[in-house]
Amino acid sequence: MFLIDLHSITQKKTHESISNRLALVMKSGKYTLAYKTVLGSLRSSKGKLIIIANNCPPLRKSEIEYYAMLAKVGVHHYNGNNVDLGTACGKYFRVSCLSIVDPGWYTLGSNFPSGFCAKMCAV
Amino acid sequence: MVKFLKPNKAVIVLQGRYSGRKAVIVRSFDDGTRDRPYGHCLVAGIKKYPSKVIKKDSAKKTAKKSRVKCFIKVVNYRHLMPTRYTLDVDLKDVVAPDCLQSKDKKVTAAKETKKRFEERFKTGKNRWFFTKLRF
Numbered sequence: 310m311f312l313i314d315l316h317s318i319t320q321k322k323t324h325e326s327i328s329n330r331l332a333l334v335m336k337s338g339k340y341t342l343a344y345k346t347v348l349g350s351l352r353s354s355k356g357k358l359i360i361i362a363n364n365c366p367p368l369r370k371s372e373i374e375y376y377a378m379l380a381k382v383g384v385h386h387y388n389g390n391n392v393d394l395g396t397a398c399g400k401y402f403r404v405s406c407l408s409i410v411d412p413g414w415y416t417l418g419s420n421f422p423s424g425f426c427a428k429m430c431a432v
Numbered sequence: 433m434v435k436f437l438k439p440n441k442a443v444i445v446l447q448g449r450y451s452g453r454k455a456v457i458v459r460s461f462d463d464g465t466r467d468r469p470y471g472h473c474l475v476a477g478i479k480k481y482p483s484k485v486i487k488k489d490s491a492k493k494t495a496k497k498s499r500v501k502c503f504i505k506v507v508n509y510r511h512l513m514p515t516r517y518t519l520d521v522d523l524k525d526v527v528a529p530d531c532l533q534s535k536d537k538k539v540t541a542a543k544e545t546k547k548r549f550e551e552r553f554k555t556g557k558n559r560w561f562f563t564k565l566r567f
Contacts, residue, residue, distance in 0.1 A: 352471060352509050353462065354435045372513075379436040379514055 327387070328397045331360070335399050338413025342398065344369060347408040351376040356408035358383050364390040365405045373406060437462070437473060437509060439524070442517040442561055445477060450503055453477045454561055455512075456519040458504075458527045471509040476527050476545045479503045481564045482553055500549045500562070502542050506532065519561050521548050 334340060341350050350356035351373075359377050361370055363386060377384045387394050391403040398404050437443075441457045455477025464470045480501035485494050504527055523545055531541040553562045 348510075352437055354433055357433065376514070379434070379516060381434045 327385070331397050332399065333414060334409055334412050336413070338409060339411035340398075340407055340409045342400070342404050342407045344373070344406055347373060347406045348376060350408040350410060351380045351382060354380055355410050356380070356382050357412065358385060358409045359406065360385045360387050360394065360409070361406045362387050362389065362391040362394040362404065369405075435462075436514055437471075437512075440518045440520050442515050442519050442558075443475065444513040444515060444565060445475070445505075445507060445511065446513055447511040448505075448507075450477060450479065450505065452565055452567060453479065453503075454565060455503075455505075455507075456521065456523070456561070458523045459529065468506070468508075472506055473509065473512070474504070474506050474527060474529055474532075475512070476502060476504050476523050476549075478549065478562070482550075482562055498550060498553055500546055500553060502545045502549055504532065504538060504541055504545065517558070517560055519552070519558050521552055523548065 341347060341356075347356065347359060351359070356377075359373060359382060361373060361384060365373075374384050387397070389397070391405040394407070395402050395404040398407065437457060437460050439457050439459060443455050443457060445451055445453050445455055455475035458474045458476050460471075460473040461468070462471050464472065478500055480499075482500050483497040485497045489497065506529070526544040526548070527541050531537040549562075552558060
């Protein structure tokens with residue numbers, strides 16, 4: 310019981326912080342939205358972090374993950390569907406996947422991008 | 433973060449006549465050229481895979497079954513699926529962007545790549561590359 314509560318607490322906290330960080334990147338950094346541009350950013354090795362919504366079709370999700378594995382780029386599975394991810398990006402449309410090219414003002418003590426990915430990816 | 437569409441990368445062609453065929457990147461043009469303002473690469477691939485060779489086959493039959501037919505093509509990055517495999521066969525001197533201009537240059541380049549692919553197949557290395565993709 311105690312463990313479950315702790316888990317849900319940490320999940321909620323990091324989920325909020327992911328949304329906050331995404332908002333910061335939207336404001337100050339460079340990003341591309343949607344599948345085609347995500348693959349393009351991976352091919353040209355410009356993407357630094359990929360975020361995929363949870364209702365992204367599984368074949369598309371595995372394709373993006375495979376490209377990211379080849380490019381050694383982190384993938385974060387957003388805890389929400391494409392509607393939520395679109396809202397988190399501040400957009401009025403659905404966003405199934407997005408690629409962060411330049412995180413802007415988001416600075417960390419630890420080295421980028423592994424620190425960035427580690428902080429954004431809950432685990 | 434790491435560029436992976438580099439020479440010697442094994443890819444699968446997704447569109448066109450050669451869709452489903454495995455190929456190896458010979459030269460990549462990330463920023464495109466004047467004629468092709470998109471990322472593309474020159475690939476050399478397998479048009480006809482070698483058949484399965486069994487122990488019972490005679491030498492003549494093995495030779496016949498181990499034939500590989502090749503193609504050389506310039507493909508948009510979007511029409512390729514990169515894989516984690518590589519094929520380090522040196523094709524840079526054989527396959528050049530200008531060899532697609534005329535038919536006979538193309539034929540000689542294809543013949544040379546066929547020879548190199550066949551000798552690689554006979555060594556038994558890169559077995560994944562020479563097996564047909566089932567779909």
